[in-house]
Amino acid sequence: MITKSIRAIALLVIASTITGCSSVSEQEQNAVSGTSDAETIYKQKCVSCHAIDLQGRVGPNLQKVGAKYTQEELLGIMSKGKGGMPSFEKRLSEEQIDALAVWLASKR
Numbered sequence: 827m828i829t830k831s832i833r834a835i836a837l838l839v840i841a842s843t844i845t846g847c848s849s850v851s852e853q854e855q856n857a858v859s860g861t862s863d864a865e866t867i868y869k870q871k872c873v874s875c876h877a878i879d880l881q882g883r884v885g886p887n888l889q890k891v892g893a894k895y896t897q898e899e900l901l902g903i904m905s906k907g908k909g910g911m912p913s914f915e916k917r918l919s920e921e922q923i924d925a926l927a928v929w930l931a932s933k934r
């Protein structure tokens with residue numbers, strides 16, 4: 827009797843964990859179109875050239891980029907592109923570019 831109800835509770839916990847997980851992965855799939863979280867966007871759009879820790883690869887190191895450019899300048903670089911840096915004005919929303927500019931401006 828007791829073991830049965832424990833088993834029932836365990837099943838419920840497992841079931842809710844599984845459904846919880848699947849909704850997280852759905853969120854991740856829609857991350858870029860839906861989110862304006864700078865780090866999430868960075869991971870999807872910028873990591874390939876600037877590396878996960880902002881250290882740089884094809885693109886330059888961004889760890890102190892906030893000391894080099896103002897938030898507006900960063901916004902301009904991302905919207906219009908610069909040299910080998912692609913333009914993101916068609917690939918990200920204004921809100922998303924804004925969020926990235928605020929985030930990068932704090933890297934100093």
Ligand code: HEC
Pocket residue numbers: 868871872873874875876884885886887888891894900903904908909910911912914926930
């Ligand atoms: C295809 C590779 C590539 C991708 C993707 C890319 N960048 Fe760049 N980025 C570059 C290159 C190359 C430069 C150097 C441009 C130059 O000065 O000629 C650069 C320069 C920059 C600069 C100016 C750095 C400096 O010190 O002058 C910023 C800021 C920047 N990128 C941010 C981003 C952000 C934010 C993203 C994602 C939305 C991103 N980049 C995606 C290649 C890339």
